[in-house]
Amino acid sequence: MTDSAEVPTSRPMDAWLDALSQPTGSPGGGAASGVMLGLAAALMGMVAGYTPDVPAVVAGTGRLDAVRAELLEAVETDGIVSARFGAALGLASDDPAREQRVREAAVEAARSVAELGRIGISLVAEARTLAADGNPHLAVDLAVATEALEAGLAGASLNLRANLRLARVHGASAAMRAGLDEEVGRLAAARTQVERIAAELSARLD
Template identity: 50%
Template sequence: MPRVTVDDMDADAEVPVSIPLSSWLDKLAQPRGAPGGGAASGVLIAISAALLHMVAEYSPDSDEAEACGERVAAVRIRALDAAEADGVVSAEFGAALRPSEHPDRDARVRRAAVAATDSSVGLGRIAEELVPELALLFDVGNPSLRADLEVAGEALSAALGSARANVRANVSTVKAHRGEGDRLDEWVAHVERRAEELDAANARARSLI
């Protein structure tokens, strides 16, 4: 489970990478926002990748499955790294959103929301890499593990949908705190295109299962 920085509104604490899943979920359940939905999306990606790796390992007669297994193993590591990084970004976003009369609050919120959006976009990109791997294993993987592939597909779909939801929410916050001359028009357009691509990737994953 990823080590995630947790903002308890008073002090930050690190959650060790070696803690049990039940402990990490306890942290997720707390009203702190770090880990939050972005980190959860990363964990869903990692779960999907782990299941795909298992199916690939159960398909020893396929060179394609073997290569797939190597790729998804790397994706699993990157997904957990991204989940950990998202926890840090989430803590900073939560801090920026605290009520304040400071004249620069809008700018701080905007910067934190941009970082949170970019983190969600990055998680979405990682999740998208698993869609063709899922399709490949449906073709060449051990047919006895079809149910495991379907579970992997469901986890992947949830991860893609979660990343899309976070992108939508965070870019809305950016828009609500925009300032004159912030030069974010191109960024907003890019992020909105990426959101559409996440929707398309999710539709593709759903079609496979």
Template identity: 50%
Template sequence: MAEADPSDARASIPLEQWLDRLGEATGAPGGGSASAVMLALAAGLLRMVAEYTPGSDEAKASGQRLLVLRTRALHASDADSEASVALGAALALPTEDPARESRLLRAAVDGARSSVEVGEVGIALVAELDVLGRVGNHHLDADLAVAREALRAGLGGALVNLRANLDLVAAHSAGSGEAESTSEGELRRAERRITHARGSLAELP
């Protein structure tokens, strides 16, 4: 597997270059980073709906929030690439290395937190989808539906990666301290919030 350079995996690089990196055997970017990019696409589509809805203060305010959320999603994509590099390095340590367990646990917790941030962006986007589903220009209903599907995929990807990291945390936290146990509890609660948000998409107009 090629050595990953997080700076080459940034979502702000040209799309074709980013996709080339995604297709390489580096893990950075990987599925978590791709999930965040899907959320950035959802944010962009939702903002387009807002911009096509003149005369609505709600749509205008939503459009401003969506700019922030799009940037946040791209930052989350970059952060997830960095977490993926750290986790890959920990997994690559020899099993007899005495530092392996602690490094793997720390990397898994950090990876889970990265997935939570991706999921939290998605939760915020669900609220904007609700707003624009009510007040948005209905000539753009197809674009709104595409945004919903991108949002569903991004949230689903965040959950897949969060659960994978939580499995690693559970497998490598035997005998760990209270701080790690507290972190796992917080991450499990975040998993439930993200799951609920994804499920709520079916109930939105």
């Protein structure tokens, strides 16, 4: 079996980062936030794997694998949604269909990034468990994971707020935005929790 350290950086990752760098918006900031959350989940999985003798940690290993897979799927979906959003915004200002198209696309984009945020929030409890019981020799890896988690949650929050603002500007009703405004608050609360965990882990490294 090939040692994982000998596996080269994958071309798909190169291609994805190249796509992200292009002025297309697909993938965009929402998908990038999801990738940061995926990095957090992967690093946390590594720390869990190095903590085989703590039942509470071992119990979370399968959940972390599932979250990582769910995030990758949501990132892929968000890229598709971003393309539709960009197409709506690209319609001529005098196009009679533009207002409705932008309104619906903005709400769809908000729901997509809210889903990424929802998945990311599920990682907070895992981070707390690992901070308490994870292998102390991997404190730096867990610290990096929590920083990535915080960044991913922040990115999801920023994108959600921006999409909701645009949806409101284009006439999205409260019914169309149902549940989305509350997600902003949930993301803020989750970020606060992660900040505390990250600060605790950082202090251990001094």
